[in-house]
Amino acid sequence: MATLKDIKTKISAVKKTQQITKAMNMVAASKLRGAQTSMEGFRPYSAKFAEVLGSLAEKAGEETNPLLEVREEVEKVHIVLCTSDRGLCGGFNANLISKAKALKKEKEEQGIDVVFTVFGKKGRDWCRKNQFEIVSEHIGVVGGRFGFHVAATSGQKLIQGFLDNTYDEVYIVYSEFMSMARQVPVLKQLLPILPITPAEHEAETEETTYLAEHICEPSPQELLGELLPKNVYVQLYSALLETSTSEHAARMAAMDNATKACKDMIENLTLVYNKARQAAITAELMDIVGGAEALKG
Amino acid sequence: MAGNIKLEVVTPEKYVVDEEVQIAVAPGSLGEFGVLIGHTPFLTTLRTGAMHYTDAKGAERFIFVSGGFAEALPDKVTVLAESAERRKDIDLERAKAAMERAEERLAKSQSEDIDFNRARAALERALHRIRIAETSR
Numbered sequence: 174m175a176t177l178k179d180i181k182t183k184i185s186a187v188k189k190t191q192q193i194t195k196a197m198n199m200v201a202a203s204k205l206r207g208a209q210t211s212m213e214g215f216r217p218y219s220a221k222f223a224e225v226l227g228s229l230a231e232k233a234g235e236e237t238n239p240l241l242e243v244r245e246e247v248e249k250v251h252i253v254l255c256t257s258d259r260g261l262c263g264g265f266n267a268n269l270i271s272k273a274k275a276l277k278k279e280k281e282e283q284g285i286d287v288v289f290t291v292f293g294k295k296g297r298d299w300c301r302k303n304q305f306e307i308v309s310e311h312i313g314v315v316g317g318r319f320g321f322h323v324a325a326t327s328g329q330k331l332i333q334g335f336l337d338n339t340y341d342e343v344y345i346v347y348s349e350f351m352s353m354a355r356q357v358p359v360l361k362q363l364l365p366i367l368p369i370t371p372a373e374h375e376a377e378t379e380e381t382t383y384l385a386e387h388i389c390e391p392s393p394q395e396l397l398g399e400l401l402p403k404n405v406y407v408q409l410y411s412a413l414l415e416t417s418t419s420e421h422a423a424r425m426a427a428m429d430n431a432t433k434a435c436k437d438m439i440e441n442l443t444l445v446y447n448k449a450r451q452a453a454i455t456a457e458l459m460d461i462v463g464g465a466e467a468l469k470g
Numbered sequence: 471m472a473g474n475i476k477l478e479v480v481t482p483e484k485y486v487v488d489e490e491v492q493i494a495v496a497p498g499s500l501g502e503f504g505v506l507i508g509h510t511p512f513l514t515t516l517r518t519g520a521m522h523y524t525d526a527k528g529a530e531r532f533i534f535v536s537g538g539f540a541e542a543l544p545d546k547v548t549v550l551a552e553s554a555e556r557r558k559d560i561d562l563e564r565a566k567a568a569m570e571r572a573e574e575r576l577a578k579s580q581s582e583d584i585d586f587n588r589a590r591a592a593l594e595r596a597l598h599r600i601r602i603a604e605t606s607r
Contacts, residue, residue, distance in 0.1 A: 214484045321482040321552055390500050390514040399515050
């Protein structure tokens with residue numbers, strides 16, 4: 174049986190762990206607020222962008238753009254995997270990685286090569302360990318502060334590779350922020366760009382009539398050609414923002430659980446400690462009483 | 471003047487401008503254009519450069535924009551740009567440093583590859599920023 178001192182040491186150790194998890198929880202909470210603010214800041218841009226793109230796609234009609242063309246023979250696909258740089262956030266990274274793994278397996282069964290672009294250390298480490306080909310890696314983006322140019326630069330590279338036939342499809346795996354308690358790994362096709370569904374018109378019929386009469390400069394087709402690559406950046410940026418926010422939310426939840434677990438453990442240990450102390454006192458009393466009896470006799 | 475038109479300048483990070491203005495002038499890719507209230511629906515890409523507007527009180531303001539496009543509707547102009555800064559927010563030191571870096575890179579690579587194009591775009595942005603920041607008030 175553990176001595177009193179052992180139990181005491183253990184309790185103070187758990188208490189220190191609890192302090193750490195509590196602090197991490199609070200750090201994650203404040204970072205989450207920042208991430209959520211940038212997500213909200215991006216919303217007007219992306220909403221407006223989708224609206225313009227939708228009405229433009231409608232107008233440009235069937236005009237083909239290389240970024241929209243679906244290739245019949247797919248030989249190589251490119252997966253953009255967004256994970257966090259740091260651990261201690263529950264199953265967050267594992268979920269994302271298993272999503273990517275499933276996609277890779279599916280493609281390889283069809284005899285398609287898979288290469289990766291990774292955001293975040295965890296995803297990179299996973300690729301390295303399994304010796305998957307990494308085209309480019311970006312550390313220190315997810316979870317921190319980053320600007321639109323990050324998405325634009327890597328989006329540019331992805332488009333370049335797609336256009337010169339280095340790969341035929343690009344997917345992105347990221348975590349969507351549904352709520353504080355729910356972050357869902359999502360798989361999306363980035364390239365070729367899926368047919369753009371015109372923005373929901375029913376709600377705003379008035380606006381639709383305006384859009385239909387737009388004068389475009391240069392021609393709608395050229396405009397679309399300008400906007401489609403931007404669409405890729407927008408999607409990439411929003412995926413990164415979502416992943417960052419999700420990471421902090423996941424870490425908050427994980428740290429909250431850890432703090433609770435520490436609390437439970439401290440309670441149990443205190444109980445054991447008190448019992449042991451009481452047992453020691455009882456034993457001592459027995460000794461004294463026994464001794465007194467012996468002297469009397 | 472018939473009235474004011476609403477101007478919104480939005481970047482991926484935030485709203486840069488969201489107010490009623492008398493006139494908004496922006497550098498379209500086929501030429502500069504001005505928008506007053508009642509403009510016909512119009513959509514265009516923008517060059518890197520300066521846009522300016524006259525606010526409701528009649529003061530003229532300048533904004534640096536790059537990588538954007540604009541949509542004009544009879545009662546509203548929306549500018550979506552990858553970056554946009556009001557003149558007072560431009561970091562002149564940074565722009566000058568960026569200009570020097572870009573010039574250096576341009577001097578090194580003579581071919582028309584991606585790096586060259588990127589450096590040229592960076593130089594263009596820096597020059598426009600400096601020009602806007604240094605226009606006298």
